[in-house]
Amino acid sequence: MNFGVVVFPGTWSDCDFHYVIGEVLHQPVRYVWHRDANLADFDCLILPGGFSYGDYLRAGAVAGRSPVVEALPEFAARGGLVLGSCNGFQILCEARLLPGALMRNECLQYRCQSTYLVVENADTAFTRAMRPGQVLKMPISHGEGKYHADSETIRSLKAKNQIVFRYCTENGRVVKEANPNGSMDNIAGVINEEGTVLGLMPHPERAAEAAVGGTDGTLIFHSILNTLVEDGSFLKR
Amino acid sequence: MKARVLVRLKPSILDAQGATVKRALDGLGFAEVQDVRVGKVVDVEIAGLGPDDARRRVEEMCTRLLCNPVIEDFTVEMLGEGR
Numbered sequence: 001m002n003f004g005v006v007v008f009p010g011t012w013s014d015c016d017f018h019y020v021i022g023e024v025l026h027q028p029v030r031y032v033w034h035r036d037a038n039l040a041d042f043d044c045l046i047l048p049g050g051f052s053y054g055d056y057l058r059a060g061a062v063a064g065r066s067p068v069v070e071a072l073p074e075f076a077a078r079g080g081l082v083l084g085s086c087n088g089f090q091i092l093c094e095a096r097l098l099p100g101a102l103m104r105n106e107c108l109q110y111r112c113q114s115t116y117l118v119v120e121n122a123d124t125a126f127t128r129a130m131r132p133g134q135v136l137k138m139p140i141s142h143g144e145g146k147y148h149a150d151s152e153t154i155r156s157l158k159a160k161n162q163i164v165f166r167y168c169t170e171n172g173r174v175v176k177e178a179n180p181n182g183s184m185d186n187i188a189g190v191i192n193e194e195g196t197v198l199g200l201m202p203h204p205e206r207a208a209e210a211a212v213g214g215t216d217g218t219l220i221f222h223s224i225l226n227t228l229v230e231d232g233s234f235l236k237r
Numbered sequence: 238m239k240a241r242v243l244v245r246l247k248p249s250i251l252d253a254q255g256a257t258v259k260r261a262l263d264g265l266g267f268a269e270v271q272d273v274r275v276g277k278v279v280d281v282e283i284a285g286l287g288p289d290d291a292r293r294r295v296e297e298m299c300t301r302l303l304c305n306p307v308i309e310d311f312t313v314e315m316l317g318e319g320r
Contacts, residue, residue, distance in 0.1 A: 101307040106253050
């Protein structure tokens with residue numbers, strides 16, 4: 001199966017994702033330039049973190065209208081998986097591929113720290129290697145990660161189990177003190193209704209080796225690999 | 238032809254930036270300030286279109302890029318030539 005790591009001007013986590021997929025998980029991976037809309041070779045595309053287009057206008061706004069992002073609905077419709085982390089999550093929301101928006105952190109500060117996440121939905125292509133309620137440790141690094149959606153959208157997300165990760169304490173309690181950015185309902189990651197596009201603010205690629213920050217992030221990659229192998233999606237291409 | 242787009246957070250959305258500016262104004266002695274909201278101005282210069290078409294195009298720009306309807310509202314003001 002083939003992974004693609006999308007690169008926009010200003011992306012900064014592309015090399016980390018490329019390294020983790022290629023060197024830690026030993027899977028084929030290539031960079032995809034943002035003007036490239038031909039995604040036929042890929043099974044999973046990663047939208048990494050960073051400051052695409054300098055966060056001009058709004059974080060993710062300009063990248064959200066780029067050729068590669070406009071090709072994502074068709075890519076996902078034929079079974080491709082899309083993972084957006086940090087700026088990648090912002091881009092997916094700006095492109096309306098995920099509901100809601102990411103706003104300036106409530107504290108108005110850039111937050112670069114470890115966070116704990118509770119797995120709210122372990123029944124997705126991106127989380128099937130996890131247990132429901134499992135607590136993961138992953139770093140965040142962002143200034144605009146406050147998840148916002150109107151109350152009707154939040155109700156619908158809950159009803160359809162689309163909230164995948166929430167910020168919590170080390171013991172898994174979802175409380176205000178564990179919320180690093182003021183996100184509604186401590187939301188850290190959401191998935192689309194079809195289960196093909198996941199966005200999260202934390203950085204799984206920075207929690208992929210025991211020597212640097214732990215290995216909880218690899219559970220996302222193992223889930224994706226399980227999905228692609230078991231479903232045989234990569235063979236159908 | 239110039240158009241001025243004002244993009245603002247929806248009234249229902251807490252403006253953390255505005256709240257911080259209000260606190261700073263309080264600190265400077267502007268006790269009369271009740272509320273502050275921070276928005277964005279985007280000036281767009283348009284060529285080759287009449288005022289109605291230009292406005293329609295700018296509104297389309299707002300819908301497609303300049304404004305995020307999940308959190309923001311916009312208004313378009315046509316400024317005409319040379320302003």
